[in-house]
Amino acid sequence: MVRRNLITGGAGFLGSHLCDRLMQAGEEVICLDNYFTGRKDNIRQWIGHPRFELIRHDVTEPIRLEVDRIWHLACPASPVHYQFNPIKTAKTSFLGTYNMLGLARRVKARLLLASTSEVYGDPEVHPQPESYRGCVNTIGIRSCYDEGKRIAETLCFDYQRMHGTEIRVMRIFNTYGPRMLPDDGRVVSNFIVQALRGEPLTLYGDGSQTRSFCYVDDLIEGMIRLMNGSHAGPINIGNPGEFTIRQLAERVRDRIDPSLELIHHPLPQDDPLQRQPLIDLARRELGWEPTVTLEQGLEPTIAWFRERLAEDG
Ligand code: NAD
Ligand code: UDP
Numbered sequence: 001m002v003r004r005n006l007i008t009g010g011a012g013f014l015g016s017h018l019c020d021r022l023m024q025a026g027e028e029v030i031c032l033d034n035y036f037t038g039r040k041d042n043i044r045q046w047i048g049h050p051r052f053e054l055i056r057h058d059v060t061e062p063i064r065l066e067v068d069r070i071w072h073l074a075c076p077a078s079p080v081h082y083q084f085n086p087i088k089t090a091k092t093s094f095l096g097t098y099n100m101l102g103l104a105r106r107v108k109a110r111l112l113l114a115s116t117s118e119v120y121g122d123p124e125v126h127p128q129p130e131s132y133r134g135c136v137n138t139i140g141i142r143s144c145y146d147e148g149k150r151i152a153e154t155l156c157f158d159y160q161r162m163h164g165t166e167i168r169v170m171r172i173f174n175t176y177g178p179r180m181l182p183d184d185g186r187v188v189s190n191f192i193v194q195a196l197r198g199e200p201l202t203l204y205g206d207g208s209q210t211r212s213f214c215y216v217d218d219l220i221e222g223m224i225r226l227m228n229g230s231h232a233g234p235i236n237i238g239n240p241g242e243f244t245i246r247q248l249a250e251r252v253r254d255r256i257d258p259s260l261e262l263i264h265h266p267l268p269q270d271d272p273l274q275r276q277p278l279i280d281l282a283r284r285e286l287g288w289e290p291t292v293t294l295e296q297g298l299e300p301t302i303a304w305f306r307e308r309l310a311e312d313g
Contacts, residue, residue: 002051004028006067006109008059008100009074011038013179014114014172017220018071019043023052030065034058037076042179059096060088066107069227072100073114075149079142079268080185086144093148094155101159101167110166112227113156115234117173117275118146127242127276130171130234140270153234160232168226173238173277177216177297178304182312188213191249192298192305195256205267207246210274214239215297218290225286238277239290248294255298 005022009015010031015038022029023046031043032055046052057063059074075092076082082089097113104111120128121136136146159165176188183193191201214237222237243251246262253260282288 002026002028003069004030004067005069005071006030006032006065007071007073008032008096009038009114011035011040011042012073013042013077013177013181014175014216014219015071015073016042016179017177017216018073018223019046019052021220021224023049027051029053030055030067032057032059032063033074037078037081037181037184059099060091062099062102065103067103067109070100070104070109070111071114071223071227072097072111075114075145077116078181078184078186079145082145083141086141089144090148093145093152097152097155101155101165105159105163105165110168110227111156112168112170112223113152115149115153115169115171116145117171117236117238117277118142119150119153119171120275121146122270122272123274126274127240127278128236129278130236130281137270141268142270167232169233169235170223170226171234171236171277172219173214173236173275174211175214175216175219175238177301182305182308187211187245187248188301189305191252192256192302193309195252195260196302196306196309198257198260200261200263201249201253202265203245203249203262204265204271206264207249207262208244209267209271210242210244210276211248212239212242212276213248213294213297214290215292218292222282222286222288225288229286231285235282235285236277236279237282237288238279239294240277240279241294242274242276243294251294251298252302255302
């Protein structure tokens with residue numbers, strides 16, 4: 001029997017790549033989105049396909065559907081968007097996850113939560129293993145997202161303990177690739193778009209803070225293995241290659257136009273100083289590790305943005 005998948009946030013960056021993978025595998029996909037940061041264009045290749053359905057819905061409201069698997073990705077991911085309406089972000093994290101877990105319980109579906117490395121906050125332990133409990137500000141501008149994802153994880157494990165709901169919790173580290181929004185403020189898209197427009201690249205702070213960047217194809221492979229496997233998580237999925245933001249800016253600039261300037265903007269509040277996943281658990285439990293280096297992943301990403309900006313004129 002063909003498996004029926006619900007992907008919340010399915011028209012977003014990661015969700016649309018997941019739609020592609022599941023559709024290519026011959027499964028049924030229901031893509032649910034409120035289009036806050038998602039775009040129909042991301043999934044237009046599947047519209048009209050007999051195994052594909054599109055639902056405009058907000059996960060803060062309950063919904064009844066018959067599905068086997070729920071991939072719960074709905075939530076804005078970039079700081080600019082999740083801080084736009086922080087109360088809505090907190091509602092999406094809590095009520096959205098609560099509603100999806102309620103659905104999973106009712107129809108006995110397995111639910112995968114797209115959690116985040118932000119549950120570690122500004123970490124004092126480096127690199128971060130899943131056992132690290134984090135250092136998160138409860139009242140700052142990132143808290144709606146960080147604490148939202150923390151309570152979402154808590155809900156998953158309480159549904160598992162109380163109702164036997166099958167859950168998978170994935171802690172996603174910074175991921176990039178085609179279909180990121182050009183204006184969503186995340187660092188990879190910002191630098192690429194700035195460089196393609198011939199503008200200076202904006203380093204927040206002195207650019208010495210670090211991140212680890214995972215190419216989207218690797219991430220989706222890890223997500224699918226986690227859903228198919230038997231480990232509930234939480235499991236870190238990310239690329240352990242760690243770069244300062246300055247190094248990233250230099251690599252992007254040198255690939256597009258080495259004459260461009262790097263300029264400084266103030267560092268936003270609570271911006272984590274360092275971030276790198278320990279992925280031993282994913283290697284052991286899922287047989288997964290990333291295969292695409294930053295250099296390899298930047299190429300198709302830059303090519304996609306080049307085309308996108310040309311279309312926009
Ligand atoms: P995205 O913003 O492109 O996608 C989120 C999608 O959810 C969008 O299509 C948006 O319209 C939709 N959405 C938001 N609120 C909704 C609501 N209330 N109801 C229905 N749909 C709603 O972001 P993304 O990068 O694709 O992230 C997907 C998931 O992965 C998010 O849960 C995010 O927290 C998590 N994550 C992503 C990263 C990353 O680096 N990309 C890192 C850590 C965690
Ligand atoms: N950043 C930057 N310039 C930009 C956008 C972001 O220096 O134009 C920095 C940001 O301050 C952070 C890092 O890049 O230290 C990653 O930012 P992003 O918003 O992509 O993700 P997150 O902070 O959630 O990891």
